[in-house]
Amino acid sequence: MTAHTPNEQARSRIRAAYDPELLRRAGHVLMDRLADHLAAVRDGAGPVLPWHHPPDSICRAADITERFLPPGVDRDALVDHFRELVATMLEHGLNLHHPRYIGHQVPAPVPIAGLFDAVGSITNQVMAIYDMGPWATAVEWAMVERLGEQIGWRPGAFSGLVTHGGSLANFTALLTARNVALPDCWERGIASHASPPVLVVQSDAHYCVSRAAGMLGMGTEQVVRVGLDSRRRMDPNRLDKTLAALRDENRRVVAVVACACSTPIGAFDPLEEIAEVCQRHEVWMHVDAAHGGCACLSSRYGHLVSGLHLADSLIWDAHKMLFVPGLCALVFYRNPKHRFETFRQDAPYLFDPAAPGLADYDSGLRTVECTKRAAAFGLWGVWSMFGPQLFADMVDVTFDMGRVLYEKLLAAPDFQPLHEPQCNIVVFRHVPPSVENVPPERLGRFQLELRRRVIESGDFYVVSTTIDGVGALRVTIINPLTTPDDLDQLLNVLRTRGAELVGTAQ
């Protein structure tokens, strides 16, 4: 065989892997297996988290890669092997569709959303330039338009894009803000700036905001945190004073970052008042609405994001409260001109001078990703099946459940809610008599250890956080099929596991 005589054996092995009938047969097996699995999980069967120590799981995943089939086996053998692999994946994964999954801000997605994603995946419809992903581009534009209108903007008078996750979305928007605030920064870098530019942020902002300052070359020490009010919302008066002080010091402000809502307790900042302050100081206003952007779809909770349309930029994660699989995060710019401030480059093999009118549709000019998944297929598909009412329903039902849990906690003498929730994020402590009078440090550690015990038991999946330096339990009701009865059980499970932890079996 010479270098340019394709190997026939290799070709035959490749044909077997690309066999459409293998896809068909394996696909049918997969769909039955997934439907059975979701039905069982929905009904609360099995653990929420099947706990295994990481090295054990890694070993297992690595061992499996050694057990591939020899070339030439028939399709039946391949399908059988596929069936086993899928079973392993389902047995070892976290069950977000379990009604007792109430943990991080990652939803039990609408299952059919994943089928739309699978179209993108199997046919590999990706973006970068329009003609690589014409339908992916069309769908992304359509969804940006729909959601932008919900935010309160006129069609065509704003701009948006989809990217891989809220952290990348915040980074993209803040990169744009940096380039607008420091016009020569893209080309010359920040080293030319004598006085370091700053980012002014809500004190409880997600860690990725401070990270963005580190990534952008601004430095995490140039993050100025604005004080909170009694409900842990950004205080517009303090923001005003902070911006005035920075102006007096001749410090350039890249952006103010508000939250809708904050990660630790789900606090929604007063956006209208913050916008007024930012406009007066002529500072870019960015809103991290990764979680709470959804409120604008609900007639009952829309007031929480009143003023969102005044932001210069904002992000909104469809893979949180629009209940589609990860990752599908949206970035919006109020002024559509800003969409080309993020990057200022071209690449001849990508952006075709023979079709100049098309560049506006080339996603690669606006996103960190060059090749990009058709990340909006799931959102577009669910919207096109069920319409906006389903999304409003899911927001209402889950936000309502935050209140339901809060009232249960208030009524329970051995539980202590740490705030009045504004949405589906609820932070509290379990305080059985045995830890009632311990020092804060021990009380906090009890919450974290309790959380660990609960998730490893598989009974519930909840999260921990720290409030003012003391550990607490944190719940996000982000499976819309979680019921009040599940929340009663949460309190019971925490009591039982808490008693085990203090060595007092009940």
Next chain:
Amino acid sequence: MTAHTPNEQARSRIRAAYDPELLRRAGHVLMDRLADHLAAVRDGAGPVLPWHHPPDSICRAADITERFLPPGVDRDALVDHFRELVATMLEHGLNLHHPRYIGHQVPAPVPIAGLFDAVGSITNQVMAIYDMGPWATAVEWAMVERLGEQIGWRPGAFSGLVTHGGSLANFTALLTARNVALPDCWERGIASHASPPVLVVQSDAHYCVSRAAGMLGMGTEQVVRVGLDSRRRMDPNRLDKTLAALRDENRRVVAVVACACSTPIGAFDPLEEIAEVCQRHEVWMHVDAAHGGCACLSSRYGHLVSGLHLADSLIWDAHKMLFVPGLCALVFYRNPKHRFETFRQDAPYLFDPAAPGLADYDSGLRTVECTKRAAAFGLWGVWSMFGPQLFADMVDVTFDMGRVLYEKLLAAPDFQPLHEPQCNIVVFRHVPPSVENVPPERLGRFQLELRRRVIESGDFYVVSTTIDGVGALRVTIINPLTTPDDLDQLLNVLRTRGAELVGTAQ
């Protein structure tokens, strides 16, 4: 209804959307439709690209979002609607599985890879911390281990991660390099540096490398391009001189960026010699092996990446030459200690002090993404089904085809190959008698217009680039089922469309 009495109508609409039987029925419909579609496309039916003007496609995608079904319709109606949506998606997408798709470095993926992705998508197995995605984490670690061993490293003696695309992967690695080169930069920012640090790059490096300098606050003007040899590879002697000159100017070098291979013509840099120069100058060596990392899986082409294991960091896109759907890009660090230099932060709600040993398994500490898709499921699944030989086969067959095309071009008087290809990327011009003696600018424009005409006809999908400022045609044979006969047809189609373009119908 009060705020905390969940709405029963809403709950019933939600239950319909989450119905596992809907998933099952729609899933079976989807799998049959996809298998039929792939079989037809594989056999060359229909256009490669179904061309539509972007505004028309966007209107269509937006209109569809208005045609959702009313609540309460039965499952049959939902499945019928789903069937239509899928048909529209397939009719409007680029057909990468068409043997005449030979365009950008995005493959016709192994179809079953998309089924493994679908498990992740439908059950929403994501990462950030280990216990959110225990199996996703295990699979990622297993694949990092496998591929790192192929690169030539000892198990456990290196580190790696998966991220969303090559651009983000290069950015992540260069962020790490920046933080190592400028130890106070993460906290203090680049403004404190009197003399701007530089990035030294292969002149043909992908645009995302220069972008990274802009994003990192270094500035695109601080990118120093190293001259190429006659085959457009980085010249180690010129690199040596460049680094010496920068040292004399007291300029801090963040990294040297080599290519394996370069995007425009697929040139593989001499990595061993570059490593020797970098070591001598004590500079971080980064290799963009997004496309060519695959060569280390092939006994016939492995020599192209000889020395890859000497890099301090490198990236490798599985969604290119490992033939899985986008996006699955890997970042590797030779020194595992560097994995925590990228970011230096914590978030109490993510990284649990009650389980300190687990943090190493929390992907969020090492990737730009916080919540991250289980992006390695497809790669792990295909590897576990077919083993490494399939990947080696696909590399061999497609790289071989680069040579096959080259020889056809050499033999054709009206075609002009612009280089001797090292892999499956081939750049050339079509030079019919009518454009033989035109000025370079017109010759280049002819190539770009010809390309536009060809892709809009649906006959082939090819790409354009510019070499030394003059337009050219660029092909990547990245569907392993593309045959020599298809390449003969490519020449014929270019001749026919070229004749049309110059107004000389043949």
